[in-house]
Amino acid sequence: MANPPPPESDRAPRRPSEPSWGDSTRPGDLRNHSSAFGTTTGFGPGGSALAPDPRVASAFDVCHVGVLLRAVLFVHGVLAVGVAFGPKSIDAWLNRFAIGAGLALPATLAWLVVACLLKRQLGRLVPWLQWVAAVALGAACGAGAYVLQDAGSLDLLGGIHWPGPTAAGGALAAALFYWLTLRARARLPAHVEARLAELQSRIRPHFLFNTLNTAIALARLDPARTETLLEDLAELFRVALNDSGEAVTLSEEVALAQRYLAIEQVRFGDRLKVTWELDEDAGQARVPPLLLQPLVENAVRHGVEPAPEGGQIRIRTRVKRAHAVIIIVNTMPGKPSRPGNGIALRNVRERLRLMHDVTAQFEVRADNQFFRVQMVVPL
Numbered sequence: 001m002a003n004p005p006p007p008e009s010d011r012a013p014r015r016p017s018e019p020s021w022g023d024s025t026r027p028g029d030l031r032n033h034s035s036a037f038g039t040t041t042g043f044g045p046g047g048s049a050l051a052p053d054p055r056v057a058s059a060f061d062v063c064h065v066g067v068l069l070r071a072v073l074f075v076h077g078v079l080a081v082g083v084a085f086g087p088k089s090i091d092a093w094l095n096r097f098a099i100g101a102g103l104a105l106p107a108t109l110a111w112l113v114v115a116c117l118l119k120r121q122l123g124r125l126v127p128w129l130q131w132v133a134a135v136a137l138g139a140a141c142g143a144g145a146y147v148l149q150d151a152g153s154l155d156l157l158g159g160i161h162w163p164g165p166t167a168a169g170g171a172l173a174a175a176l177f178y179w180l181t182l183r184a185r186a187r188l189p190a191h192v193e194a195r196l197a198e199l200q201s202r203i204r205p206h207f208l209f210n211t212l213n214t215a216i217a218l219a220r221l222d223p224a225r226t227e228t229l230l231e232d233l234a235e236l237f238r239v240a241l242n243d244s245g246e247a248v249t250l251s252e253e254v255a256l257a258q259r260y261l262a263i264e265q266v267r268f269g270d271r272l273k274v275t276w277e278l279d280e281d282a283g284q285a286r287v288p289p290l291l292l293q294p295l296v297e298n299a300v301r302h303g304v305e306p307a308p309e310g311g312q313i314r315i316r317t318r319v320k321r322a323h324a325v326i327i328i329v330n331t332m333p334g335k336p337s338r339p340g341n342g343i344a345l346r347n348v349r350e351r352l353r354l355m356h357d358v359t360a361q362f363e364v365r366a367d368n369q370f371f372r373v374q375m376v377v378p379l
Helices: 065-082 090-117 119-123 127-151 163-185 192-202 205-218 223-242 250-271 280-284 292-303 343-359
Strands: 272-277 311-320 323-331 361-366 370-378
Touching: 065 090, 065 163, 065 343, 090 119, 090 127, 090 163, 119 127, 127 163, 205 223, 205 250, 223 250, 250 272, 250 280, 250 292, 250 311, 280 311, 280 323, 292 311, 292 323, 292 343, 292 370, 343 361, 343 370
Parallel strands: 272 311
Antiparallel strands: 311 323, 323 370, 361 370
């Protein structure tokens, strides 16, 4: 059976190697028909998965270090500009800024903590009520800072009464919430065209054609194996078409990647050797959907398919310092492949950044023997 020519590659060609990674897994080891993805659904009328998803991630999802740092820097930047009017010397300006920061920091942190703790409840509100809640919470935090300094008889505000800090807290909260709203909207495709482009970069048509050709060839020889093959294919496309941008667990992503590699194992046979080294504790990490599938697809397309002798792929997960580390390594073929633009790698990197911001890491390394992708996400 002749395979269609592969599309543009995401990688530069490398030379083959023969590392010793132990025994490779077989197709039967990769099957997991009771995975957390549930029962495969059909693609008939009434289930149009290509329509844009109206749901938007909660703007109150501020439980990230990057969001906290940006919020604190924004509030203190506004404060630094605000207290610049009046002082006649740098020392006087620094003194007023230090006093204001002593009140602004706990108020900002209080707003972020409450928003983080109540993000589910607040996210269920209609948009205008979310704005009211965000501004009211900011005003309450500003008034709370005033009450604290007033209760301590510190008079840090130089005679300014409670309406000023309360209004400032509400205004800063409104500006901060506006940025968080834009950030939440950016996490999901806004138009059908963007949705289609994203799907195309995830599961490519040539994979569908190759899998269907393999199923046709197996239909008479091994009907049971053909049924399993088509079940795995249907599950892959069910997840791809029904994906709404919500986070999934790493263990779910591993199960889906196992289904994908089980399909490719039928195509390539002994040419494809896969090793899994999985840490159950790392499986609880939250990741974007379809994170691993594009990466293992790249490993097959660029590390195994061009090499007549095949290749090896190793997928490893582990826990390190309250983070889950995911490593995907594949051997590099000696046969040159057409250079590409790295769409899949950029897609994964961008979705990790949108979900975990500065707490996530994405690193790619390549040499004459291996291509290695390493991701780090918080637990």
